Amino acid sequence: MDTRHFTPQTVYTIYIASTPEKVWQALTTAEFSRQYFSGFAVEIELEIGGAFVLRTPDGEEHISGEVLACDPPHKLSVTWNVNWPGMVEALGQTVVTYEIVQMGDAVRLTMTEAHERPLPDDILSGGRLGWPAILSSLKSVVETGKPLVIKLEPPTQMLAALKAMGVTLPG
Amino acid sequence: MRKPEFVYVTYIETTAETLWHALTDRDFIQKYWMDCILTSDWKVGSRMTMERYGELKNECVILESDPPRRMSYSWHSVFDAEMKTEKPSRVTYVLEPQGNIVKLTVTHENFADDSKTLPSISFGWPMVLSNLKSILETGHPLPLEAPVIAATEQAHARG
Numbered sequence: 013m014d015t016r017h018f019t020p021q022t023v024y025t026i027y028i029a030s031t032p033e034k035v036w037q038a039l040t041t042a043e044f045s046r047q048y049f050s051g052f053a054v055e056i057e058l059e060i061g062g063a064f065v066l067r068t069p070d071g072e073e074h075i076s077g078e079v080l081a082c083d084p085p086h087k088l089s090v091t092w093n094v095n096w097p098g099m100v101e102a103l104g105q106t107v108v109t110y111e112i113v114q115m116g117d118a119v120r121l122t123m124t125e126a127h128e129r130p131l132p133d134d135i136l137s138g139g140r141l142g143w144p145a146i147l148s149s150l151k152s153v154v155e156t157g158k159p160l161v162i163k164l165e166p167p168t169q170m171l172a173a174l175k176a177m178g179v180t181l182p183g
Numbered sequence: 184m185r186k187p188e189f190v191y192v193t194y195i196e197t198t199a200e201t202l203w204h205a206l207t208d209r210d211f212i213q214k215y216w217m218d219c220i221l222t223s224d225w226k227v228g229s230r231m232t233m234e235r236y237g238e239l240k241n242e243c244v245i246l247e248s249d250p251p252r253r254m255s256y257s258w259h260s261v262f263d264a265e266m267k268t269e270k271p272s273r274v275t276y277v278l279e280p281q282g283n284i285v286k287l288t289v290t291h292e293n294f295a296d297d298s299k300t301l302p303s304i305s306f307g308w309p310m311v312l313s314n315l316k317s318i319l320e321t322g323h324p325l326p327l328e329a330p331v332i333a334a335t336e337q338a339h340a341r342g
Contacts, residue, residue: 026193027313029325117326144192148316152196155321160194160284 013080013091015107018126021136024143025122030154032112035119036085038154039110042067047159048149056090058082064090080107087111092125097180103135104128123147138170188292189305193312195287197319199280202287203251205315206276214324215314217307231256238262246273253277258291258304266300287312 028035038044042053051069056062060082066075077091089109093100105128113120125139141164149160171181195202205211207225223231223245231243240262247255255275260266273293279286289308294301314325 025309027310027317027325027327029317029321029323116328140190145194148192148194151313151316152320155317156196158196160196161282162194162284162286163281 013078013105015080015089015105015126015128018105018107018128019130020124020126021131022125022139022143023122024147025120026147026151027115028119028121028151028154029117030119032085032114032119034154035112035121035150036088038150039088044150044153048153049146050164058084064092066092081109085112096174096182099174099179102174102177102179103131121147121150132173134169134173136170137173138167141165141167141170186292187294187296187298187301188290189301189308190291191289191308191312193287193316194284195316195319196284199251199278199285201319202278202285203254205319206254215318216311217314217327225254243274244271247275251278258300260300260303263299263303266303269295269298269300272298272300272304 038048040054040056040058042055045052045054046069049066052074053067055065055067057064057079060079062079062082064077064079065073068074073095075092075094077093079088079090081087081089087109089107092106092108107126109124109126111122111124113122123143125136125143145160145162145164149162153159175181197205205215209220209222212221213219217235219233219235219240221231221233223229223243225231225245225248227245227248229245231245232239233241233243240260242259242261243256245254245256247253253276255273257271258274259271260269271293272291275290275292277288277290279288289312291304291308310327314327317323317325
């Protein structure tokens with residue numbers, strides 16, 4: 013898939029006292045992701061074209077996509093589409109890229125959420141609410157062995173905007 | 184189009200009081216703020232200076248202080264000729280406790296569209312706040328060596 017015309021719209025950078033290999037493992041294994049990603053399991057075939065799934069604690073495929081770039085332990089890029097009816101039709105495709113750079117004896121992790129179409133802030137507010145919590149908790153898990161228990165308010169602004177665009181919300 | 188601003192949210196296992204102390208205590212700040220020394224009495228209307236290795240980097244004035252919930256100060260970068268011509272921007276800290284963690288939101292705003300200060304602070308905040316989180320949760324700063332930080336910062340400032 014050609015994603016050169018995709019626009020990065022949300023970027024989050026965090027520094028972690030760890031190695032690139034350990035951060036890569038935290039990003040790509042269910043064992044780690046269940047701890048910092050609200051119980052969600054990351055399932056990924058680590059090769060270009062491989063399948064990517066983010067599974068809810070109930071076993072549902074919440075997000076699915078395909079691997080676009082895979083250069084362990086430096087760069088991982090996947091399509092990241094939420095499986096709600098009409099979602100991709102309304103928003104276009106989303107691509108999430110993680111970049112890991114060694115800095116001294118620490119690691120800089122940058123998450124970039126890029127979109128096929130420029131999206132309004134209302135829609136982007138969901139990711140902007142979620143990523144800081146997810147990646148703060150990932151840092152805590154890697155550095156202390158313990159995740160953070162973060163209660164996130166529901167992304168009401170995003171949900172209202174999606175509804176207005178005709179996306180069928182679950183539940 | 185989005186406003187030219189930088190917003191960073193981090194969650195830290197600590198209390199609002201401990202975090203407030205970490206944000207306003209000169210000795211504590213020096214542990215995580217990449218060798219910067221911040222000097223102020225943190226009272227509304229007071230001056231706050233940010234120096235590194237004896238060089239004045241930023242001149243600030245405390246605009247709001249509501250411990251341990253909210254702090255706001257103006258920010259004027261004076262170490263770079265172009266940045267020095269920009270009008271002061273504004274930094275706000277909001278501390279929201281939930282259980283045994285605190286949500287810290289740092290908003291740095293009031294930039295002109297072509298601000299040179301905005302890319303510089305966008306690089307610095309994630310490093311400072313990641314380091315703050317590490318110290319509060321583990322007792323240790325990030326193992327980022329000072330030369331690595333300085334080199335990366337300079338490369339970034341040059342664009």
